[in-house]
Amino acid sequence: MGITKQAWVGVFVLGAVALFAAGLFMIGDRRLLFTGHFEVSTTFAKVTGLEVGTRVRLAGLDVGEVLEIRVPPMPSGRFLVRMRVREDVRALVRTDSACTIQTDGLVGNAFVQVSPGTDAAPLAREGDLLPGVDPIELADVLREGRETIQLINSRVVSLTDDVSGTLTSLTRTMDATRDVIATAGRRVDEFGATGNEVLTDVRHTVGDVRALVERTRAGEGSVGRLLTDTAFYDRLRQVADDAAGTAAALRETSETARTAVNDFTAADGAGARITQTIRNTLASIEEVTNDLAEGTEALKRNFLFRGFFRDRGFFDLDAMSREAYQAGLLERDNRTAVRIWLDAAVLFEADPEGGERLTADGRRRLDQAMAQLVQYPRDSPLVVEGYARAGDADTYVLSSERATAVREYLLRRFRRSTTLTDTMPLGSAASGSPRGDDTWEGVALAMFVSNDVFRARR
Amino acid sequence: MIVSWLEGVARAARFAGRVLVEAVRPPFEGRETLRHLYELGVRSVPLIAAAGFAVGVVLSMHTRSSMARFGAEALIPAGLAIVLIRETGPLVSGLLLSGRIGAGIGAELGAMKVTEQIDALEAVAVDSFRYLVVTRVVACVVALPLLTTLMNFTGMLGGWVAESIITGMPIGTYFRQAFQPIQFSDLIPATLKTTVFGFIIATVASYLGVNTTRGTEGVGQASTRSVVASSILLIATNVLLVRLIQFVYP
Numbered sequence: 001m002g003i004t005k006q007a008w009v010g011v012f013v014l015g016a017v018a019l020f021a022a023g024l025f026m027i028g029d030r031r032l033l034f035t036g037h038f039e040v041s042t043t044f045a046k047v048t049g050l051e052v053g054t055r056v057r058l059a060g061l062d063v064g065e066v067l068e069i070r071v072p073p074m075p076s077g078r079f080l081v082r083m084r085v086r087e088d089v090r091a092l093v094r095t096d097s098a099c100t101i102q103t104d105g106l107v108g109n110a111f112v113q114v115s116p117g118t119d120a121a122p123l124a125r126e127g128d129l130l131p132g133v134d135p136i137e138l139a140d141v142l143r144e145g146r147e148t149i150q151l152i153n154s155r156v157v158s159l160t161d162d163v164s165g166t167l168t169s170l171t172r173t174m175d176a177t178r179d180v181i182a183t184a185g186r187r188v189d190e191f192g193a194t195g196n197e198v199l200t201d202v203r204h205t206v207g208d209v210r211a212l213v214e215r216t217r218a219g220e221g222s223v224g225r226l227l228t229d230t231a232f233y234d235r236l237r238q239v240a241d242d243a244a245g246t247a248a249a250l251r252e253t254s255e256t257a258r259t260a261v262n263d264f265t266a267a268d269g270a271g272a273r274i275t276q277t278i279r280n281t282l283a284s285i286e287e288v289t290n291d292l293a294e295g296t297e298a299l300k301r302n303f304l305f306r307g308f309f310r311d312r313g314f315f316d317l318d319a320m321s322r323e324a325y326q327a328g329l330l331e332r333d334n335r336t337a338v339r340i341w342l343d344a345a346v347l348f349e350a351d352p353e354g355g356e357r358l359t360a361d362g363r364r365r366l367d368q369a370m371a372q373l374v375q376y377p378r379d380s381p382l383v384v385e386g387y388a389r390a391g392d393a394d395t396y397v398l399s400s401e402r403a404t405a406v407r408e409y410l411l412r413r414f415r416r417s418t419t420l421t422d423t424m425p426l427g428s429a430a431s432g433s434p435r436g437d438d439t440w441e442g443v444a445l446a447m448f449v450s451n452d453v454f455r456a457r458r
Numbered sequence: 459m460i461v462s463w464l465e466g467v468a469r470a471a472r473f474a475g476r477v478l479v480e481a482v483r484p485p486f487e488g489r490e491t492l493r494h495l496y497e498l499g500v501r502s503v504p505l506i507a508a509a510g511f512a513v514g515v516v517l518s519m520h521t522r523s524s525m526a527r528f529g530a531e532a533l534i535p536a537g538l539a540i541v542l543i544r545e546t547g548p549l550v551s552g553l554l555l556s557g558r559i560g561a562g563i564g565a566e567l568g569a570m571k572v573t574e575q576i577d578a579l580e581a582v583a584v585d586s587f588r589y590l591v592v593t594r595v596v597a598c599v600v601a602l603p604l605l606t607t608l609m610n611f612t613g614m615l616g617g618w619v620a621e622s623i624i625t626g627m628p629i630g631t632y633f634r635q636a637f638q639p640i641q642f643s644d645l646i647p648a649t650l651k652t653t654v655f656g657f658i659i660a661t662v663a664s665y666l667g668v669n670t671t672r673g674t675e676g677v678g679q680a681s682t683r684s685v686v687a688s689s690i691l692l693i694a695t696n697v698l699l700v701r702l703i704q705f706v707y708p
Contacts, residue, residue, distance in 0.1 A: 005492075005493070005496045005500075006496075008496060008500045009492055009495050009496045009499070009500055011500075012495075012496075012499055012500045012503060012604065013495075013499075013600075013604060015608075016603075016604030016605070016607045016608055017604070017607075019608065019610075019611045020603075020607045020645075020649065023607070023610070023637070023640075023645050024642070024646075026634075026640075027640050027642055027645060030634075030637055030638065030640075031641075053639075053641050055638065104530065104532065104533065109533070109536075109639065
């Protein structure tokens, strides 16, 4: 073997090794092993065609490669893609640079496209996470297209139906219009013939009017004579004067009637008196009605049925003295008195007739008190106890009026049974009143509740 | 017959094991190895370069017609590089060299065997196995990756020529685009696996050569069987190696 052969072997080996090294250098250079670089990351819901070594492009320029694709721990997670990017393009990679997965043409390799960020956003630093925009796969586009075509088809079918319906309606409308036009034509013809007749009549009427005017001007006929006869004018003037006198008389009569009506409607006039009489009559009727009702209830007090009705809660305060009531006679039958004290200063005000009447506040206060008592059975007896200032001569009367006024209000307002709602005028003797001195000014609502119910409510 | 075939396999395996053991044990027959490297490697350069260039041109043309259907002509350099570096370069190199080197080794050693030259070497106390077989196997193992690299280069060069005729693409641009998708895991394992090809070619041919019988007829049979057996074994081994590489570099 000569030196030439050894040289050839050396050339062969060195040349092949150099070629292999060149290949390695080109791969390393593309992978930025010999240039400055930095790493950033992004996330995708799906990494279509992405793999380690996939190119990274910035505005179309190859600037790096994918280093790692980290699989998410859960299905809802996103793939973390770690990328190596050339250092010399760092100025373009900002924190708002969006990353997308794109492909070269329809069948080309996938690559990660990093969009240049905005000038205002800060530079991306080593390890920063850039926002990732999920790729749109061809299958998604095809599915969307198929759905769109189906939607268009359905709309076209619907539109065709609508157009067909519209054409049908239009055809009917045209037929109807044609009928209307034909009918109108006939009507116009008829109207034309009638119009000619009317015109002829009008023409005749105008001629008649003209003749009448001519005759009137000539002083012929009633109107002509009216216009030319002065005696008739004098008579007409006299009639006008008579009418003026009649009107004055009517005015005077009307004034008299108005005065009479005012007198009638005055507070102390006949009308008021009649109204009062009617009111009294109605009160008497109501009293009679109540008496009738109470008389009807007499059967319930018959000794044969008394026990039965007593068990049902009926009672008779008329047969009960004030002292017996105060001694707690109604509470013996296994009942407990629930008493609500109401002050007269709130309930009543003086009325013009010298008595007392419920005030608006008093009615509201009674409503509030009854609101507390509605928790008990409605068939529980309710006694309105009336109280008045001690020492007055009409203490008992005033307490009775107060109790009656309240009872009437409760009967009217709450539809209480008249047999289960009664009054008990007690004067000034108010045992257990909130005032503490066993006196009270006003009323007390005393509801006698079954002990069982009372304990249950408490 | 099966038993005799299995015995042959066992003898071949023992032969290969002895090659591996002797290859790493001194003394190393450097001059003889270099001589075989010249004969097996350098003299195979024209064949490999021409074949690689032709393969590159043909692959480029085929790739262009396929890629043009999808408007992806820009991927031609990358596609060609992937095909060449990953598989075509190593496999075509191995098959070409199994034909040229395998036939040569089988015929040469078979002739030495039938002419009793090997016995003569043994008679003068020369380790014929180390001198004749190990040097050839080592030279072949060294030559295969180098020749494969050459085939890859010439193949890409042929691809560039075909591409530049049509598009006038500069060679620098072509090679940059060609290496865009190439990873270290594509180039290094595919190139280094050809050392196995070289070992298989030289070992099979040497085994068949030193076991030649029946005179000159046996020499011809040894030469033919060397090419066939090494090619089949090379292709089968390539399947296993590709799978192994994909396992290591998924």
